[in-house]
Amino acid sequence: MRTHYARPLFLSLLVSSLLLAACCFAQAPLEPAQLPARTTFYLIWRGTPSGDVRKGNALLSLWDDPDSAPMRSALVGSLLSGSQQQKDNSKLSPAELAQYASLLDNPFVLGYLPHPDSAAPAKPDSSKLAPAWNGLFFVYDRSGKEELLAKTILRLRAAGAQIPKLTPLAVAGVSALKIERKSGVNYWAETGKFAVSASELPVFEEILNRLAGKGDSSSLSQSAAYQEAKPLLATGLLEFFLRVPEIKNFAPSTDTSAPQVRAMFNALKLDSIHVLAGHLSFEGSRTRLQGAVLGDTAAGSLFDIWPEGQANPASLSFLTPDTVSLNDTQINFLGIYETVKRALSQAGPDSAKSLAPLELMIQTRLGMPLTDALALTTGEIASFQSSPTLDDTKQIYLLGIRNKPEALKLLRTIFSDQITSERNEGSATYLKISLRGGQSSAGLAQWNFYYLAMTPDFLLGAAKSDTLRAALAQQAANTPASIPQNFLAARKQFPEKLNGFTYYDMQKLDWPALKEKWIAEANKSSKTKTANNTQSLPKQADWLDSVNPAVFSRHLHSVIGASWKDDKGVHFDEWLD
DSSP: OOOOOSOHHHHHHHHHHHTTOOOSOSOOSSOTTTSOTTOOEEEEEOOOOOHHHHHHOHHHHHHHSGGGHHHHHHHHHHHHOOOTTOOGGGOOOHHHHHHHHGGGGSOEEEEEOOOSSSSOOOOSOTTSOOOOOOOEEEEEEOTTOHHHHHHHHHHHHHHSSSOOEEEEEEETTEEEEEEEETTEEEEEEEETTEEEEESSHHHHHHHHHHHTTOSOOOOGGGSHHHHHHGGGSSSSSEEEEEEGGGGGGTSOOOTTTHHHHHHHHHHHTGGGEEEEEEEEEEETTEEEEEEEEEEOOOTTSGGGGSOOOBSSOGGGGGOOTTOOEEEEEEOOHHHHHHHHHHHHHTSOHHHHHHHHHHHHHHHHHHTSOHHHHHHTEEEEEEEEEOOTTOOGGGOEEEEEESOHHHHHHHHHHHHGGGEEEEEEETTEEEEEEEEEEEEETTEEEEEEEEEEEEOSSEEEEESOHHHHHHHHHHHHHOOGGGSOHHHHHHHTTSOSSBSEEEEEEGGGSOHHHHHHHHHHHHHHHTOOSOTTOOOOOOHHHHHHHHSOTHHHHHHOOEEEEEEEEETTEEEEEEEEO
């Protein structure tokens, strides 16, 4: 039950999201109205904003802050590193890294086109996998970046372990290169202000024709899937679109497995989920990610895994003015079970025959049918933290339950002899669980303990028993006034019933202490088996050591977000301030 939140990876993701966020400032190389009607996926980035928009946004201000220079260099360096075995003399200087990062000032489009034929390409040997189709394409607006782009491409090619074979050719009336490596083939062309890349020649040719205004006049924007997602699109400098049912065409298959794969996808009713779409934008100081999974939400589809949600989940009763973070999710466990069972029953005769013995085995292990065990949970899973240093021993996890006597019986069955102690205090039952142990001639030795507390409404878990007792005592003393005002303000932005909520107050974090903690953890994880090894700081600890922790508190205030379900699908809305 232990998860690590807000590690250096969390910070890297924050900065990475900077590269994929904005509001509408420039036109993409190919807009949806120019993309082929059969486009399965696209991601459009319309270029980094500038001026007042950039200065007023918290995330961009963090990126631009001089104290973030080590972080920028580390991130861009990892993106441009062509080989993990890169020689020291080929490492990029901070000035070079800043220069390469400026490539993100310009718009680009990343997309995927399925095979142009309705039928799969012929397979010469049915015992082998069908030839893999890679319909990815990339178009970059190189205006003002021509020399820098050429320099970047040469560097990436030189960093590879193998020198590629380059063959000049003409495609759609444009001079191009065919780039061959053992790993595959890629096509590249620079035409007008655009650089174009694709792995399949038909895709490469079609995209070049689209850029030139030639070819088929039909477009993605006319499709039913795009029209359904349109309210979520064309409102941000980053937008994304995916036709979910076509995911089943991505994986290669054999003649023998294809019918089972098709049957499984049909059983999952993948077609009920039409599209995943959304955008990321800047709204004043805040960065917003808004999107949805849209489709037919009628019972019996994949939408069953998302419940209708709650207005007041159990985890809210633990909120205090000291709360740093809360993550609450509602999951329909019975819906997931029925969906998986339905898919396995139709995946083939072997899978169908194995279901009954598998269910019997699970029932024997649990002491009750799996459906009864799942029904003992409310579907609520949450975690909350009140330590400014994100102390792992202060992290608490929550699972909503029903029928405490039966739930406690199930818990005893699952952990069996791993339970080293059990004690009742009021309405709560405290259990000490050994996560590791071993049998010897001296008896059973157990260690690595974890602590649980079960009440009539939920099961709590933490690394220390004192943490659970303190949380339950605080909950008993809480009143509506205990809930942080900024949390209440954030909650009012969303519908009454939610199936997911995220709250993170980054102003409560002790950033200097976190820096030291993360450096220590990075060093610890990098230790080798040789006791006398005196390696230098690993890359992660290296840039952390150079960062002024005040840069984070200077710009980052909070993260809030929510998800909910309605008759159109499941929606999500996230804000970073």
